[in-house]
Amino acid sequence: MRWRIAAALTIGMASTPAMAANKVAPLPPYVAAYQPTNVDERGAWMMADEDERHLRDAADVIRDPALNAYVRGVLCRTVGEDRCKSVRLYILRVPAFNATMTANGTMTIWSGALLRLRNEAELGAVLGHEFGHFELRHTLSSFRNRRSGSDLMAWASILVANSGAMQISTIGGFYAFDRAQETSADMIGVRYLATSRYPSAAAADVWDRIMGEADATAIGRHRKANQKYVAGFFATHPTNLARATYLRAAAQEIGDGGSAAADAYRAALAPWLPTFLADQVKLNDFGGSEFVLAQLAADGWTTPLLFARAELYRERGNPRDLVSAAGFYQDAIARGDAPPEAYRGLGLSLLRSQQIEPGKVALRDYLRRKPDAGDAALISTLVDS
Amino acid sequence: MSFRRLGLSVAIAAALISVPAIAGNKLIPAGTRIAVAKSTLTVQPASEWNKLGARPGRNAETWTLDGDALNDLTFYGGIDAGKPLFREADRKNRPLPTVSATMLITDIPALLESSYRIALGTAAMSIGTVEPVTFAGGKGVRFTYAFTRQGETLHRRGEGRGAMIGGRLYLITYEAPALYYFDRSVAAARQVADSARL
Numbered sequence: 001m002r003w004r005i006a007a008a009l010t011i012g013m014a015s016t017p018a019m020a021a022n023k024v025a026p027l028p029p030y031v032a033a034y035q036p037t038n039v040d041e042r043g044a045w046m047m048a049d050e051d052e053r054h055l056r057d058a059a060d061v062i063r064d065p066a067l068n069a070y071v072r073g074v075l076c077r078t079v080g081e082d083r084c085k086s087v088r089l090y091i092l093r094v095p096a097f098n099a100t101m102t103a104n105g106t107m108t109i110w111s112g113a114l115l116r117l118r119n120e121a122e123l124g125a126v127l128g129h130e131f132g133h134f135e136l137r138h139t140l141s142s143f144r145n146r147r148s149g150s151d152l153m154a155w156a157s158i159l160v161a162n163s164g165a166m167q168i169s170t171i172g173g174f175y176a177f178d179r180a181q182e183t184s185a186d187m188i189g190v191r192y193l194a195t196s197r198y199p200s201a202a203a204a205d206v207w208d209r210i211m212g213e214a215d216a217t218a219i220g221r222h223r224k225a226n227q228k229y230v231a232g233f234f235a236t237h238p239t240n241l242a243r244a245t246y247l248r249a250a251a252q253e254i255g256d257g258g259s260a261a262a263d264a265y266r267a268a269l270a271p272w273l274p275t276f277l278a279d280q281v282k283l284n285d286f287g288g289s290e291f292v293l294a295q296l297a298a299d300g301w302t303t304p305l306l307f308a309r310a311e312l313y314r315e316r317g318n319p320r321d322l323v324s325a326a327g328f329y330q331d332a333i334a335r336g337d338a339p340p341e342a343y344r345g346l347g348l349s350l351l352r353s354q355q356i357e358p359g360k361v362a363l364r365d366y367l368r369r370k371p372d373a374g375d376a377a378l379i380s381t382l383v384d385s
Numbered sequence: 386m387s388f389r390r391l392g393l394s395v396a397i398a399a400a401l402i403s404v405p406a407i408a409g410n411k412l413i414p415a416g417t418r419i420a421v422a423k424s425t426l427t428v429q430p431a432s433e434w435n436k437l438g439a440r441p442g443r444n445a446e447t448w449t450l451d452g453d454a455l456n457d458l459t460f461y462g463g464i465d466a467g468k469p470l471f472r473e474a475d476r477k478n479r480p481l482p483t484v485s486a487t488m489l490i491t492d493i494p495a496l497l498e499s500s501y502r503i504a505l506g507t508a509a510m511s512i513g514t515v516e517p518v519t520f521a522g523g524k525g526v527r528f529t530y531a532f533t534r535q536g537e538t539l540h541r542r543g544e545g546r547g548a549m550i551g552g553r554l555y556l557i558t559y560e561a562p563a564l565y566y567f568d569r570s571v572a573a574a575r576q577v578a579d580s581a582r583l
């Protein structure tokens with residue numbers, strides 16, 4: 001079983017008692033090179049080892065040594081040097097906000113999360129949360145909870161007349177147990193931040209923006225923005241709103257400061273930013289992508305951000321979008337360090353807007369700047385026709 | 386029950402279970418011109434193919450030699466503006482991009498790329514070379530691509546030919562594992578795509 005930071009699915013209507021008192025507990029004592037102790041835990045580790053062998057060779061793993069060293073460094077600075085030695089960290093190129101942890105210490109963080117986080121403190125909050133699942137042995141306790149629950153249901157179906165209500169409450173108990181584990185991982189994550197150089201308030205900021213993006217995605221798809229105030233019956237995670245609220249309260253209680261290291265984060269991500277942006281733009285999620293871009297451009301529109309925004313508008317392709325796209329391409333080009341593809345996008349936007357001659361000029365520029373482009377032959381026919 | 390009897394009954398059970406799944410599959414004979422993807426697009430294969438009963442979408446159809454995981458020749462026959470390339474698994478949360486009547490031929494590979502990225506949940510999908518070609522009598526595009534499904538290690542290669550004709554998208558794609566299978570049947574697939582006519 002894998003632990004994920006984000007709830008993939010929130011359905012159901014029934015409410016559960018809110019986690020009222022989330023006190024920030026001290027960190028548990030740490031044991032180096034922990035080994036699974038009993039048959040249940042050895043089984044969980046064996047399955048996790050098998051999954052990790054598969055993951056290690058997967059095509060989605062980003063193997064760039066610099067990026068891996070950087071993200072690992074943030075993990076170590078958050079949870080401490082001794083703790084971080086027990087983790088193998090994999091960066092996956094998947095454009096969604098997520099991070100996962102398995103029983104044996106396999107941690108993944110997805111490129112969509114790296115794109116959305118703004119500084120080292122927020123990255124530390126996410127990685128610390130995942131490490132919390134590992135340190136608190138959540139996979140094992142969740143497995144045991146489910147097994148004893150299903151044993152209970154099996155006996156109840158034989159021994160108790162009309163045991164349906166009991167089964168429903170037991171199943172509900174599984175999900176409530178998972179949510180309680182998520183909350184405790186959040187709280188231990190805050191505790192790691194508090195002992196690190198990073199400010200613990202960063203954890204709550206992440207969830208505020210995730211809510212904003214979910215609303216923007218819904219509105220962009222002509223749906224109602226739909227934030228849940230209480231976790232549903234089948235929800236595996238607390239609501240984003242609940243997490244933002246209790247994390248904010250916990251950080252205020254701790255009241256620590258420190259630098260979130262936003263500049264260092266931006267610099268480390270810079271080589272990958274165009275790739276991650278392109279992955280996001282190709283998701284056909286105009287509202288969400290526009291929100292992410294606006295968040296990233298809080299301190300001003302850089303060339304990669306302008307180019308990504310132009311591609312996003314050109315992809316949606318309404319007549320007004322093509323006009324906007326051409327403008328963003330021109331802004332990117334005016335900054336002087338735009339990639340050749342900016343001329344390609346400008347040319348194609350203009351062609352689709354029936355501005356044939358200016359479009360051809362831009363496409364000729366593209367061919368001059370990148371004569372060996374994969375689509376050079378095709379673009380030449382557009383210029384010549 | 387002896388092992389032999391057990392083996393036989395397992396075989397019968399397997400045959401019974403698999404009957405509904407293969408019921409719609411059909412042998413495509415060599416040398417006959419045939420309409421594909423419930424459209425006016427026709428092709429004339431020089432060798433035998435198998436048509437799968439399961440369609441990727443309303444105006445799409447898949448042929449294969451050894452199973453669609455090993456070689457997959459898919460026809461998209463005149464996808465209307467406003468429609469996605471293939472059936473959407475989750476329209477609410479992961480809607481696919483749709484065909485637009487004003488698309489340039491450069492947008493055809495981009496549409497396939499974006500659709501695959503969303504449907505397969507992977508960022509490991511890229512377009513290779515893109516070149517002009519005459520396809521089904523129209524001005525079209527021929528492109529290569531490569532992708533890996535999320536969490537898999539198997540690299541697949543693909544080749545597509547498409548054109549916008551009368552505001553509709555006509556597209557034929559061939560894809561197979563890069564190891565051995567792509568090269569083995571690419572010539573047969575190209576022959577089918579070359580024979581496309583409207």
